[in-house]
Each structure stands twice: as structure tokens, then as C-alpha cells.
Amino acid sequence: MRKNGLATLSIPELDEEMGRQVKKYVDSLTVPQGSLGRLEELAIDLAKMTGEAFPEVSRPGVIVFAADHGITDEGVSAYPKEVTEQMALNFLNDGAAINVFSRAISAYFDIVDIGIDAEIEAAELTARKVRRGTRNFYKEDAMTREEVNQALEVGYERAEVMIDKGAKCLILGEMGIGNTTTSSAIISVVSGKSVESLVGQGTGLKSEGIIHKQRIIEEALSLRNPNPKDPIDILMKIGGLEIAGMAGAMLAAASKRIPILLDGFITTTAGVIATLISARAADYMFVGHQSAEPGHRTAIEWLGKEPILQLGMRIGEGTGAAVAFPILQAATLVVKEMATFESAGVSNK
Incomplete structure (x- = not known):
């Protein structure tokens, strides 16, 4: 390292x-x-x-980490994995919700390809691909230890760059089809709560899809058996590249006394991982909002936080945190x- x-x-x-x-x-x-x-x-x-x-919390810095998940091979998402690449292009074209909200708060903005299962060439894209998506953790470990450490370091480095640019508050976002499956698995392991109590619609699953998703996660956890006290083992066995990247970014921000504004379920899951790596990391976190995903409340409670907003959002991307930022700014004023x-x-x- x-x-x-x-x-x-x-x-x-x-x-x-x-x-x-x-x-x-x-x-x-x-x-x-x-x-x-x-x-x-x-x-x-x-x-x-x-x-x-x-x-001071202005200007904020928004970093969106994008990556794919091998677990989507098991039909756990309402959308195909190609949407990760398509949405990354939408970010680059300034057309996504997080683009709109980032402009509204005058944020620095960075989109990082940490593991998209496609090759995208664009000057505005920060290319730090560790691998083309995680492996399917229903069949094998999601990552090697070296890949986990590399993803953490990518996140750490991108946060350092953002802070050196002048960001006074870090907002993390993500894009990755399948990442609510990964997050539900991680929070189940860490909290000890049942998969059934944590799994929601994700990007729009119907009831039969939710039941299938629960079964896949339960069977995968039995097969992988991650250690709930070892964040590296959790990431290796059932993690996501963008989750590791966000966790690394949070650790960098906390080490420099920069406040972290968490977004929804996926970002808060990364906050849990960061806190397992270093317990003081949570001291520097605010939860911007509580999303409609049932597992998010469990993750928030595990961190000992209360959300600033509750708007029923479940977009991801960092949007809820960006919407909550003006309230944090109002507190400083x-x-x-x-x-x-x-x-x-x-x-x-």
C-alpha cells in the first residue's frame, strides 16, 4: 500500500x-x-x-464510484448490468439526478470507473478500474484480497485529490446494478439480522423477484460464510468494488477531519465497512437521508446515526446527500x- x-x-x-x-x-x-x-x-x-x-463545508466534493456486480448473473436485479455503463455515460453527459443536485450546491464532481464491466473512453471519466466487475459471489468469492486493497486505495486516493482541490465536505455516490444485493448481504452479516428483513425493491423488483433475491443472498452467505468482524474478508467474499472505493474515500476524509455526508443504503453500507476498518471513521459521518430500502435503517442504526431527511428516495448516486447538504451548510451559517x-x-x- x-x-x-x-x-x-x-x-x-x-x-x-x-x-x-x-x-x-x-x-x-x-x-x-x-x-x-x-x-x-x-x-x-x-x-x-x-x-x-x-x-466551513463549502464547497462540497461529490465522488461517484461506478462498478458492476457478478451476482447479477443470478437474476437479482430488475435491470441488466449494461445499465451501469449507460448511467456512467449519462453522468458524463451531465444528465443524471446527481449532476443536477451537484450543480445546485456548486460541488466539485468526479465520476470514477472502479469496476465497470465495459471499456469507456472519456476525458471526464476517472479511469481506476480494478477489474471488470466483481465475481459472482453465489459461486465464488467476489474479489481477491489484493483487489479489495486496491479498491480501498483507489477510493482513498480520489478523496485525497478532491480534498486537495478544496472540498470541505465529502459526498459519496455510486452506480452499480446489483449493489443492493451486495449491500443487503453485507448488512445481514454485520448486523446479524435476517436477509428477509433487509431486502427491498432495489431498482424496482416485484414481489416474486424480491423473494428470489432473498433466497440467492441467503444461500450465498451460507456458501461464502464471511467473518462479520473482518471487513476485508467481508469485501473479499461478498463485497463490491464501488463499496470498497467509497469506504477508502471515507477513511481518507476522516483522517483529514473532513465531514462525510452519507447518501442511501449502498453508501451507508460503505460507511459500515469503513467503521469496521477504523472505528473512529463513523465520528466524521452524517447520514443525509433515510432511503426507502428497508436495510438502510439497520445500517443507519448500526452506525449510531439519525438521518437529516426522510423523503422516500431510493435513487442512489449520492442524490439524497446532495439534497441534504444545504441543511448542513445552514448549520454553519x-x-x-x-x-x-x-x-x-x-x-x-
């Missing part, structure tokens, strides 16, 4: 003293104490993460721009 990458990973503790100072300051603002609700909590959490009294009772000459008695 690279000298400055995961091999020397060190995630700092939260700055609790800065959090106390900002809590005291927030209590002095010209509103009744606690009346700004979770905005106050978000501002204090950002202060702890960044170590700054007046934290409360501290930065509001007057205190003392500065405004307002009585707080």
Missing part, C-alpha cells in the same frame, strides 16, 4: 473541547436556547469534527452569521 495511504491510516479523535465552546456560543445566539433544533446539533458536531469554531444577545444588545433575561 502507499506510504501515505491506508497503511499509515490515523483518524484523530473528535475535538470535544471545541464542541463545548461552540455549544456555549450557540446558546448565546439571539434565539431561545434549543429553538434551532438539530441545526444546533449539526453545528456542534461539525465543530468537533473540524476542530474549528466556525467550520447559524454560527458564523447570527448575532449573539450581547452583540445585538438584546436582553436574554
Whole structure:
């Protein structure tokens, strides 16, 4: 591994003293104490993460990792794997939902081919393909240990590039037909909950398709038997290249005190993997929204978080996080721009 990458990973503790100072300051603002609700909590959490009294989250950086999944050979998705390539091209043509929302928040944007099962040549595409999709984990391990480590490093490196560019908040997104199957399998292993309680529609499965998907995951888990305490073993046996990439990116952000805004089920699953690799990683995460996928709530609870929004979204791509970003930004502006009772000459008695 690279000298400055995961091999020397060190995630700092939260700055609790800065959090106390900002809590005291927030209590002095010209509103009744606690009346700004979770905005106050978000501002204090950002202060702890960044170590700054007046934290900045603008501009955000959006990184979308795209990869295919061999498990789609088992008919677990409503769409063929070719859609991963087609949607990646849509991202490059600025036509996807995440393009729209990224523009709305003036985000830096990067689309990374970490494992699409096709060759795409485009100047705007960051080509870091580890392999052309994972193997079918119903029949064999999804990746080798070397491939897992490479995917983690790709994610780490892309986050470093984004942060060096000036991103103050990292939003991760994904594209990969079959990745709700992979995520359901991972969360079942880590949480100990039944596959049945975690599997939803994904990209639009009907009831009989959901039952088939559950059976495939259950049988695959019995065959692969991943170690729930070993994130590398989990990724090797049932993981996804884009999930490993996002986990690596989160570890890079946390090591540099950059807040991470999680999206839906797939991204939060990557957050779980990152936290299994380094427990402090979760300290730097916010959950942008709770998606309509049933497994997402379990993943959120495992991280000990509460979502900022609940809009019933299940698009992926980083969209829910991008939509939630203005709320995170509003929390920073409360501290930065509001007057205190003392500065405004307002009585707080």
C-alpha cells in the first residue's frame, strides 16, 4: 500500500473541547436556547469534527464510484448490468439526478470507473478500474484480497485529490446494478439480522423477484460464510468494488477531519465497512437521508446515526446527500452569521 495511504491510516479523535465552546456560543445566539433544533446539533458536531469554531463545508466534493456486480448473473436485479455503463455515460453527459443536485450546491464532481464491466473512453471519466466487475459471489468469492486493497486505495486516493482541490465536505455516490444485493448481504452479516428483513425493491423488483433475491443472498452467505468482524474478508467474499472505493474515500476524509455526508443504503453500507476498518471513521459521518430500502435503517442504526431527511428516495448516486447538504451548510451559517444577545444588545433575561 502507499506510504501515505491506508497503511499509515490515523483518524484523530473528535475535538470535544471545541464542541463545548461552540455549544456555549450557540446558546448565546439571539434565539431561545434549543429553538434551532438539530441545526444546533449539526453545528456542534461539525465543530468537533473540524476542530474549528466556525467550520466551513463549502464547497462540497461529490465522488461517484461506478462498478458492476457478478451476482447479477443470478437474476437479482430488475435491470441488466449494461445499465451501469449507460448511467456512467449519462453522468458524463451531465444528465443524471446527481449532476443536477451537484450543480445546485456548486460541488466539485468526479465520476470514477472502479469496476465497470465495459471499456469507456472519456476525458471526464476517472479511469481506476480494478477489474471488470466483481465475481459472482453465489459461486465464488467476489474479489481477491489484493483487489479489495486496491479498491480501498483507489477510493482513498480520489478523496485525497478532491480534498486537495478544496472540498470541505465529502459526498459519496455510486452506480452499480446489483449493489443492493451486495449491500443487503453485507448488512445481514454485520448486523446479524435476517436477509428477509433487509431486502427491498432495489431498482424496482416485484414481489416474486424480491423473494428470489432473498433466497440467492441467503444461500450465498451460507456458501461464502464471511467473518462479520473482518471487513476485508467481508469485501473479499461478498463485497463490491464501488463499496470498497467509497469506504477508502471515507477513511481518507476522516483522517483529514473532513465531514462525510452519507447518501442511501449502498453508501451507508460503505460507511459500515469503513467503521469496521477504523472505528473512529463513523465520528466524521452524517447520514443525509433515510432511503426507502428497508436495510438502510439497520445500517443507519448500526452506525449510531439519525438521518437529516426522510423523503422516500431510493435513487442512489449520492442524490439524497446532495439534497441534504444545504441543511448542513445552514448549520454553519447559524454560527458564523447570527448575532449573539450581547452583540445585538438584546436582553436574554
